[in-house]
Amino acid sequence: MTTDVMATLRGFYAAEAAYLTDGAGFEGMAKYLAADVVMYQADCLPYGGQWRGHCGMRGFLAAMGASWDGLWFDEQRFVSEGDRVVVYSRGRLRARGSGRVVETSLLQWIGFEDGLITEFRPYYHDTSAILAALADQE
Template sequence: MTDAWDVLERFYAAEADYLAAGGPGKADFAGMAAHLGPDVVMYQAPSLPYGGAWRGHDGMERFMAAMSEAWTGLTFLEQHRAVDGETVAVLNRCVFRARATGRELETSVQQWITVRDGLVREFRPFYLDTAAVLDALGVGGAAAAAGAAGAVTG
């Protein structure tokens, strides 16, 4: 049995390589996809502009593009983890930088991640304060709901 944290660390390294190579539209997503199950799902809070369920490798690649449209940067300040079999809970304290407003937001995001058969199968992030995320992005109320409703999550 592969250790779930080892799988996740390899995914995080591939994600960092993908972003360093230019990210969506510029880098090859195959390196990240190699660490994701074909049925992977990324669940994001519906109130966020990139909210919804993003399914499969194609969905994850489109999610990365949606995140890159919203944020120009993400810096991890600290990370704590707990592993229980196939489940990893990760608490990240991080700083996001919004593309539209240039604002920075220091916040925490908890991720509940499922790993099975050596591949990441599911991400469930929980933001400390989605209202602060929307404020940093310059998105509010009805606009946020419209953005979330328009997300393509196939």
């Protein structure tokens, strides 16, 4: 894995956290994303499904932002192979409606091309904990 790929990934994660936690704009993340980027999310989540391109990512982030207003990474570990990176993340999310904080972990399979992110495939450790935190909002 090149340093450029790691810089891209760390830059994206920082911009994503700033978007959810501090109200930063999408532009901070867009510079790390390929024009045809795809986000795959578990269908059971309120922001589930496939989100394609920058417009799709804006839609995903708006949907995710409607559920969460805080994101903090407590630990991240990276493993790479060619144009793929697997990221283990342990962190916390704060539910927008209830203020409940859920601790969780996930693995992400992330693809790259020409130094930009082309796809995200997250695998949550416990989607039921995520859904339970969001259910408190109803």
